[in-house]
Amino acid sequence: MSLLEVSGVIDVSAPGPTTRIDGPRMEASTAALPRAELRVVLYSHDTMGLGHLRRNQLIAQAITESVTTAKVLLIAGVRQACSLELPPRTDCLTLPGFCKSPAGCYESRSLDLPIEELAAMRSASIRAAVESFDPDLFVVDKAPRGVSGELDDVLAWLRRRGKARTVLGLRDVLDEAVAVRNDWRRGAYAAAVERFYDEIWVYGDPRVYDLAAEYSWDRRLTTKTRYLGYLDQRRRLGDLNGRDSDILANLKQTNGQLVVCSVGGGQDGEGLAQSFLRADLPDFAHAALIAGPFMPPVVRRELESLIAGDPRRQLIDYLSEADALIQRADLLVTMGGYNSVGSALSFGVPTLIVPRTVPRREQLIRAQRLAALNLVDVMDPSQATATAIGEWMAHPPLNRPQASSVIDLTGLDRLTAVVNQLTLASKERVHA
Structure with a gap:
């Protein structure tokens, strides 16, 4: 069954814990005349x-490097x-922000x-931008319907438009x-994906975690799912223009190892x-801690007081590109987010x-699966005392395999190959 044959629209106002899919059949309208350039929208909540x-951001960089006619609009939910x-021919629409409480709300x-x-405001902004930009490819990160169904309207418009993948x-x-499974049931995500999406791209390797099988899809x-592989974070370095050069130049140097700690955004x-x-x-x-843009100021001040006068420890408030420091590290201590772990694997830093284990256990699962492949070490946060971390730094792992020999790190290559196919199809329509 094609996406256009699925009947119904998403009713975001329906009461009860499970949102329903029902209503009239939706038909696609005639698409606009094709153009030689490729326009891509990348949304993240x-x-x-x-x-x-x-x-x-990394995907936008890969696309614009691979497709010289590509123009990319990022739609993001943080003013940072x-x-x-941003790579060439790329710009960003910033939405008023949501945040997630400690309880996950x-x-x-x-x-x-x-x-x-707030969702209505964001939804209207997204719809206006997408209609004006009129993309050939619309990629949504993680949330099939956005926050509180904010993408329902624009997804329905794109399907009626009949042009964008x-x-x-x-x-x-x-x-x-x-x-x-509970989240997807409550949010009616499977029905939304069936109706509105042409493909699901998984930025991972099923040998690490077979997402479709784990979630009983x-x-x-x-049939819509393709595993692209992990995204090689080294590709970011080609897009740096020295914005962090002063910070890196002032990094305290020693003749010994550089140990870097990353706490993601820093909020927890x-x-x-x-x-x-x-x-x-x-x-x-020498130790360098990247605090992250969301670390509360009171916490940052406490950490600065802790290491005041210590020539071997340094706190870096924020780097626009943390990988510029991680690539220099001899050892890395990090939380388990996708990009941080991807950097560890891409640069081959002993890690x-x-x-994080609340409100989601995603980071713990990722860390455990990669540890089982002998690519990283993992420590439960309840056991991550100063003594335990010091012991790990004193006896780091030796002779670990290169990550690329164990798991697939070619996700960006596969992604750009798919996008190039889309570009060729668009050019064929232009010259038809």
Whole structure:
């Protein structure tokens, strides 16, 4: 059954814990005249950290490098998007922000609006931008319907328009299986994917985590799914223009190792940061902690006080591109987000992962699966004391295999090959 043959529209106002799909059949309208250029929209909801946005930033870079006619519009939910280095022919629409509470619920980040009002505002902005930009490819990161159904309207418009290919992009692990099945049932995500999406791209390797099998997807979803492989984070370095050069040049140097700690966005990284900065360092080693843009100021001040006057420990508030530092590291201690772990694997840095375990267990699952392949070490956050981290730094792993020899890191190559096929098809329509 094709996407256009599925009847119904998404009713986001339906009461009850499970949203329904029903209503009149929707037909596609005639598409506009084809053009030689390729226009791509990459959406991320960005309710916690910068991981979704940074993944789309890397994808935008790969697309614009591979397709010289490509123009990319990022739609992001954090104002920090403006501080990221964007590739040529790429720009960003920043939406008013949602954030995720410690309990995993969505709430307004800055405007203090009811979530329904904020979602409506974001939805209208997204619809206006997409209609004006009129993309050939629309890629949604992780959330099939956005936050609170904010993508329902634009997805329906795109399907009626009948021009753009629509893709759901998923990281390697979403969460533990029971939680994902419940989320997808409550949100009517399977029905939305069946109706509105042409493909599902998984930025991972099924040898690490077979997402479709773990979540018991039926044929309606598995036939749309393709595993692209992990995204090689080294590709980011070709897009750096020295914005962090002053920070890196002032990094305290020693004759020994450089040990780097990354706590992601920093909003929940206090415990790991404290333990890392208190840990005993190997002889002559130097420690650098990247605090992250969302670390609360009071926590940052406490950490600065902790290491005041210490010539071997340094706190870096924020790097627009953390990989510029991670590539220099001899050892890495990090939380278990997709991009942070991807950087560890891409650069081959011996890594200890201390994963976040609430409100999702995605990071723990990822870390455990990669540890089982002897690619990283993992430590439960409840056991990640200064003593334990110091012991790991004193006895780092030796003779680990290269990640590329164990898992697939060619996701960007496969992604750009698919996009190039789309470009060729568009050119054929132009000259037909």
